[in-house]
Amino acid sequence: MIARMVKIEIVGPSELLLEVLSLLRDLELFQIEQDITGFVAAEDRDKVRPLLLDEKTMAERIYCEDLRARIDELFACLPREEMRQSYLDPGDVLESVNETLQRHSALCREWCRKREELRTELAELSGYSVFLGALEPHVTTIAPDSGLDFIGVTIREPAAVAELMRTLARLTGGRFQLLTVKAEDGTLIGLITLEKDLAAKVRGILGEQHVPEMTFPPELARMPFPEKIRHLRTRTAEVIAGIAAIDEELARFARRWGAIYARVRSWLDERLALLGNTAHLHRTGMCFFIHGWTPAADVPRLTGEIRTKFGGAVLVEEKQILEQDLDLVPVTLRNPPLFRPFELFARLLPLPRYASFDPTPFIAVCFPLFFGMILGDAGYGLVLLILALILGRVFRQRETARDAARILLFSSCYTILFGILYGEFFGEVGAGLLGMKEGFIVERRQAIVPMLCFALSVGLAHILLGLLLGFITALRRKTGREAMFKLVNILAILCLVVLVLSRMEIVPRLLTRPLALILIFLIPFLFFSGGVLAPLELLKSIGNIVSYARIMAIGLASLLLARVANRFAGMTGNVVTGVLLAVIFHAVNIVLGVFSPTIHALRLHYVEFYSKFMVPGGRKFEPLRKG
Numbered sequence: 001m002i003a004r005m006v007k008i009e010i011v012g013p014s015e016l017l018l019e020v021l022s023l024l025r026d027l028e029l030f031q032i033e034q035d036i037t038g039f040v041a042a043e044d045r046d047k048v049r050p051l052l053l054d055e056k057t058m059a060e061r062i063y064c065e066d067l068r069a070r071i072d073e074l075f076a077c078l079p080r081e082e083m084r085q086s087y088l089d090p091g092d093v094l095e096s097v098n099e100t101l102q103r104h105s106a107l108c109r110e111w112c113r114k115r116e117e118l119r120t121e122l123a124e125l126s127g128y129s130v131f132l133g134a135l136e137p138h139v140t141t142i143a144p145d146s147g148l149d150f151i152g153v154t155i156r157e158p159a160a161v162a163e164l165m166r167t168l169a170r171l172t173g174g175r176f177q178l179l180t181v182k183a184e185d186g187t188l189i190g191l192i193t194l195e196k197d198l199a200a201k202v203r204g205i206l207g208e209q210h211v212p213e214m215t216f217p218p219e220l221a222r223m224p225f226p227e228k229i230r231h232l233r234t235r236t237a238e239v240i241a242g243i244a245a246i247d248e249e250l251a252r253f254a255r256r257w258g259a260i261y262a263r264v265r266s267w268l269d270e271r272l273a274l275l276g277n278t279a280h281l282h283r284t285g286m287c288f289f290i291h292g293w294t295p296a297a298d299v300p301r302l303t304g305e306i307r308t309k310f311g312g313a314v315l316v317e318e319k320q321i322l323e324q325d326l327d328l329v330p331v332t333l334r335n336p337p338l339f340r341p342f343e344l345f346a347r348l349l350p351l352p353r354y355a356s357f358d359p360t361p362f363i364a365v366c367f368p369l370f371f372g373m374i375l376g377d378a379g380y381g382l383v384l385l386i387l388a389l390i391l392g393r394v395f396r397q398r399e400t401a402r403d404a405a406r407i408l409l410f411s412s413c414y415t416i417l418f419g420i421l422y423g424e425f426f427g428e429v430g431a432g433l434l435g436m437k438e439g440f441i442v443e444r445r446q447a448i449v450p451m452l453c454f455a456l457s458v459g460l461a462h463i464l465l466g467l468l469l470g471f472i473t474a475l476r477r478k479t480g481r482e483a484m485f486k487l488v489n490i491l492a493i494l495c496l497v498v499l500v501l502s503r504m505e506i507v508p509r510l511l512t513r514p515l516a517l518i519l520i521f522l523i524p525f526l527f528f529s530g531g532v533l534a535p536l537e538l539l540k541s542i543g544n545i546v547s548y549a550r551i552m553a554i555g556l557a558s559l560l561l562a563r564v565a566n567r568f569a570g571m572t573g574n575v576v577t578g579v580l581l582a583v584i585f586h587a588v589n590i591v592l593g594v595f596s597p598t599i600h601a602l603r604l605h606y607v608e609f610y611s612k613f614m615v616p617g618g619r620k621f622e623p624l625r626k627g
Helices: 014-027 042-047 055-077 090-139 160-172 196-208 225-280 296-310 340-346 360-375 378-394 399-422 427-433 448-476 480-503 509-530 534-547 550-571 575-612
Strands: 005-013 148-155 176-182 188-195 287-295 315-319
Touching: 005 014, 005 296, 014 225, 014 287, 014 296, 055 090, 055 225, 090 225, 148 160, 148 196, 160 176, 160 188, 160 196, 188 196, 287 296, 296 315, 340 360, 340 399, 360 378, 360 399, 360 448, 360 550, 360 575, 378 399, 378 575, 427 550, 448 480, 448 534, 448 550, 448 575, 480 509, 480 534, 509 534, 534 575, 550 575
Parallel strands: none
Antiparallel strands: 005 287, 005 315, 148 188, 176 188
């Protein structure tokens, strides 16, 4: 249900402002209201003005923001390490932390700079290694004093190899050798072996034809190929070791100092949040004013804590909630533990407004009921009960999954109950074995019309409840015509239902004429309260009631699927095959039996029921809190 809220004004001397804000933040039960329209009388608004930070507080804010930015810069250099809990009080040692931070930031930046240089060098070495590694098996057999030179090239397309061969043959008179190899990264590279006196001429022509030659850093340029490869491998290992050493230094630093700086950053966040909230406050010449909202149940705690800490220096006053405040009052839902899991469904829609109703208690009562009425098989309910218990245990630390498991638990209990009433346990076969084949109340397959009447009766009660809630909501919001429209709809629907029953002689026929007269009497009120479209709204409500026939239809479909599963299993003539088929069919039916009742039961709530009273657009209650 929606918690009752109280409008609060807190007044105190300016020098206690930050201490009061700090206490409100620690209590986490007060939401500051920026708009003071409903808090301060119109004739007094000129005496109250927004609170501006003084020079000292402004300097503190700039100092905290700068320090926090530099801590963020430090953390950007550090790896993510599991940190211990720090119990340091930053307020007492902030200057020391500031000085230490400067040295640590410079040290970590230098480590990061060196690591970046090594990573760049490693990327370059990797490129050379790919090239030389591909050619290594082919050049190590050539003697260093062979008088030959080598030119490494990168060939963009395999089709260019033939053109390159013709060019080399023309330049060298056929005295060359071209070796092509596909490197690890898929690049096609070539090694041209030729006499040294021809190398300069060939390099020049290849350059003119834009055939890229692999160039090496100066320290490798004069080395023979085998030595280049050995040098690259040695240097690559040194660079990798250097990067690992820097990473280890940063990780060691993070484990030693990270917790302290994280604690300081958290403290700065809280301090900046306090300073930032002062922008929403107001003051006179000597006092500050904090306006806002708190749940009525928390008012004694709020006033008690302020009185204990500040004595009579800070006053808390409850203000009257005016009619124009209703749409501004923040909303927080507080339901009993049994209903709380069903807030999962309520959270799928916008929050209701303060003067409206929280739909959670109604869906907590009706959703499992509808689910059980639709599925209605004790065997299926037993399977879902076991599944809900397992899910609840596995996901007990995850709130959403845990709530879903509890909803399934309630729904499975109703499924077992209605399964017993319908006489269904994995269809008719299981029910027959347990002696409950005929059902304790009704056998759904043989009683379609009674089940339809039952479903429509449930829909009638549900829709009338929604209209009644809408009537009360309209009275709370002081919208008289809307309240009258809801009431006229309720009376008209009741008259129509009794009129139909009297025509069917379920109730005395003598009621027909009085009911018709009452309906005629209600027509002017219907148009006056709902306008020219009022009859359409009434027809829509009747259509909503008819929509509950799906409870019967979906349930009957589930029953027939269960019977089909049993029939197929019996047709096999083999026990093992029959049991296997039955398990598969019933498993599929259980999956459908979970999704279909869930979707249709939610639809009956969201579309048919909520539209009668729900007023969305509520403000979420967001109290001042840490973090």
